[in-house]
Amino acid sequence: MATQKDVAERAGVSFITVSRVINGLDNVKPETRNRVEAAIKELNYHPNRQAQALNHGLTHTIAFVTPRMYDLPLYSNFFVMSLLSGVELKGRELGWDILLTTDYDLEGSFDFLRVWHQRKVDGLVFVGFQRFPMEQKGAIEERGIPCVSISDRIESPAISWVDTDNRAAARDAVARLFSMGHRSFAFIGIDADRDYNPNIIEREKAAAEALAERGLAQRRLISESSTPSTGIAAAQAYVAMERRPTAIISGNDSIAFHFIGESARHGLLCPRDYSIVGFDAEPAGRLSTPTFASYEQPLVDMGKTAIGLLVERIGGEAWERKTIEFPMRFVEGGSLGPAPADSHFLSASPKP
Amino acid sequence: MATQKDVAERAGVSFITVSRVINGLDNVKPETRNRVEAAIKELNYHPNRQAQALNHGLTHTIAFVTPRMYDLPLYSNFFVMSLLSGVELKGRELGWDILLTTDYDLEGSFDFLRVWHQRKVDGLVFVGFQRFPMEQKGAIEERGIPCVSISDRIESPAISWVDTDNRAAARDAVARLFSMGHRSFAFIGIDADRDYNPNIIEREKAAAEALAERGLAQRRLISESSTPSTGIAAAQAYVAMERRPTAIISGNDSIAFHFIGESARHGLLCPRDYSIVGFDAEPAGRLSTPTFASYEQPLVDMGKTAIGLLVERIGGEAWERKTIEFPMRFVEGGSLGPAPADSHFLSASPKP
DNA sequence: CTGAAAGCGCTAACAC
DNA sequence: GTGTTAGCGCTTTCAG
Numbered sequence A, B: 001m002a003t004q005k006d007v008a009e010r011a012g013v014s015f016i017t018v019s020r021v022i023n024g025l026d027n028v029k030p031e032t033r034n035r036v037e038a039a040i041k042e043l044n045y046h047p048n049r050q051a052q053a054l055n056h057g058l059t060h061t062i063a064f065v066t067p068r069m070y071d072l073p074l075y076s077n078f079f080v081m082s083l084l085s086g087v088e089l090k091g092r093e094l095g096w097d098i099l100l101t102t103d104y105d106l107e108g109s110f111d112f113l114r115v116w117h118q119r120k121v122d123g124l125v126f127v128g129f130q131r132f133p134m135e136q137k138g139a140i141e142e143r144g145i146p147c148v149s150i151s152d153r154i155e156s157p158a159i160s161w162v163d164t165d166n167r168a169a170a171r172d173a174v175a176r177l178f179s180m181g182h183r184s185f186a187f188i189g190i191d192a193d194r195d196y197n198p199n200i201i202e203r204e205k206a207a208a209e210a211l212a213e214r215g216l217a218q219r220r221l222i223s224e225s226s227t228p229s230t231g232i233a234a235a236q237a238y239v240a241m242e243r244r245p246t247a248i249i250s251g252n253d254s255i256a257f258h259f260i261g262e263s264a265r266h267g268l269l270c271p272r273d274y275s276i277v278g279f280d281a282e283p284a285g286r287l288s289t290p291t292f293a294s295y296e297q298p299l300v301d302m303g304k305t306a307i308g309l310l311v312e313r314i315g316g317e318a319w320e321r322k323t324i325e326f327p328m329r330f331v332e333g334g335s336l337g338p339a340p341a342d343s344h345f346l347s348a349s350p351k352p
Numbered sequence C: 001c002t003g004a005a006a007g008c009g010c011t012a013a014c015a016c
Numbered sequence D: 001g002t003g004t005t006a007g008c009g010c011t012t013t014c015a016g
Helices: A004-011 A015-022 A030-043 A049-056 A074-094 A134-143 A166-179 A198-213 A230-239 A253-265 A299-315 B004-011 B015-022 B030-043 B049-056 B074-094 B134-143 B166-179 B198-213 B230-239 B253-265 B299-315
Strands: A061-065 A097-101 A123-127 A147-150 A160-164 A185-188 A218-221 A247-250 A275-279 A293-296 A323-326 A329-331 B061-065 B097-101 B123-127 B147-150 B160-164 B185-188 B218-221 B247-250 B275-279 B293-296 B323-326 B329-331
Touching: A004 A015, A004 A030, A015 A030, A049 B049, A061 A074, A061 A299, A074 A097, A074 A123, A074 A299, A123 A299, A147 A299, A160 A166, A160 A299, A166 A198, A166 A247, A166 A275, A166 A293, A166 A329, A185 A198, A185 A230, A185 A253, A198 A218, A218 A230, A230 A253, A247 A253, A253 A275, A299 A323, B004 B015, B004 B030, B015 B030, B061 B074, B061 B299, B074 B097, B074 B123, B074 B299, B123 B299, B147 B299, B160 B166, B160 B299, B166 B198, B166 B247, B166 B275, B166 B293, B166 B329, B185 B198, B185 B230, B185 B253, B198 B218, B218 B230, B230 B253, B247 B253, B253 B275, B299 B323
Parallel strands: A061 A097, A061 A123, A123 A147, A147 A160, A160 A323, A185 A218, A185 A247, A247 A275, A275 A293, B061 B097, B061 B123, B123 B147, B147 B160, B160 B323, B185 B218, B185 B247, B247 B275, B275 B293
Antiparallel strands: A097 B097, A293 A329, B293 B329
16 A cells, blocks of 8 residues: 555655645645656555544544344335435535444444444434434534434434425325315324334324314224234224225335235225325335325435535534425325225225 | 543553553453543543554455445345345444445446545445446455455455355246246346346346256347336337247346336236246235245345455455355245146237 | 553644 | 644554
């Protein structure tokens, strides 16, 4: 590995001149600069970031912190991957590398600030911040650790966040289904005790509100059992219902996938027997029959924005907290149809 | 940020003793050690990795290098994410962090060794190695850069690889379909000029071989047009065929998804009109109707193995190149059925 | 068992 | 314009 010293020798200057050249300082004679640059090329010299960081303190690396990905449902893959892509892409553009910090121990022992303490990164992007152990969160404000949260609206004045307008989307879903004649609604949520997903929580609340404004109540499809899939459990509950709702709002697309599949196995078909709308607009929803109506979050853009804020924060003297809300976009799909005739409200035992 | 010096002062020793304690050297009196450890706790001291690396040269970080993820089809997400999960998980276990190096410029200007030259990482895990610009590859052997390839069987004596037995799986697919009565086969591949996927290439070759052994030929479903989706293009070609094959082997599950969807739109149903088998066993294949027959790669394990090899390589004096082939596992699915009656061979214009 | 000195590769202050 | 001197936080000799 070539060092500044090697380059300096070859160019016949002192190593400090090399430092000046690579840092683009202007007090170097053009001719000297050229000689140095030639030597850099010849020796394939790259500045040692570790050594640089030791001086001015910047590693030019950012941590992407999120609960473990590998054992999460498909949804999380798409969701997390899209965010990560945005973070990575914009990061590269700005000259920052991304370090993964994904190990999350459910027992709460995850030391997610380790990489910061070790000075491996200059800041952190969080996805699913609320899920992380409380003790460490205090340190962020105390020590002024630069970080940004995605999809979690953190109260702390030290933390900017980026999120989508889940409420507006959920309200739109209700309005849309209502205008198609639906009067009996259910929401497929998650068990808040066993899982945490701020998006789904917001969607459920807003949908309930919008229904209340129309004088309707929202039923909740969720099983307490530890069924591996929320969607399947919800479908089983649905099939067993007395007067089945005709309009289903699913916490997200992944849950809807499972719901539709399991319901079909019991003879209940979409959109014949019910309509369903999800969130996140997963690509798979474009391939299925019927296609899925959904609301799309600009995930890649959210990732990009998050890292933009973070880099600003890290470099900035006059930093200011920002909270950014993106709109969601409705994506058409065949899973939405008119409310079926009254018979469907009745608990006729569905054919298997 | 507390430094060794701070800890030393508090513990009433010299900073060198602190260094010994955090490095677990044994020449420290137990009592002194305790004092130092207490001080470390109190000050929440973490060793500065940058400074450590500057000395012994190890960053304890590894680069995960792969073509851009965000604009690739769903398949890549699942595939890459699973590998990445394995890498991340095992890396953490061994005390290594993962740096993403995912930006891949199709024009070939991607400087994928940058992070190594900058000494941000001690080694690299490659996915899709063959796609990277040739010029830089020479440097790997020359400079002895530690790296491991996943899913690409690199010839270089400097590069270990981890892969699956795609050939055996493809042969098994042929045997399976043959034993169900199928005698007319097609493979959905990719256009090698526009895309590169070593898995799919191997699968196609091996399937053709297995068919040849049975005196059968393999047709190829692939469009030259720049249709966004290989699967959709293949389905369109399929629908237009004179004597349609009844057994389809798809390069991977993602392609099969699109194929089935588009074929259905033209009135050709699976498994009534044809059987199809894919590779990778994507989770979505468990949710669809019919479910997908597929071959599963142990992706997480492959990722784990890769990083294991790499860490061995980095630390090892007596390093030895290893090439590891994992088996694939057949996953049952409803997309496989008996060969349909002869009529299906004919080019009856399918009902739309 | 503990400490002092040197140096990893680089940058920031100050000379010349 | 260019070089010299310190020092970032740590580890690695070598002394005591």
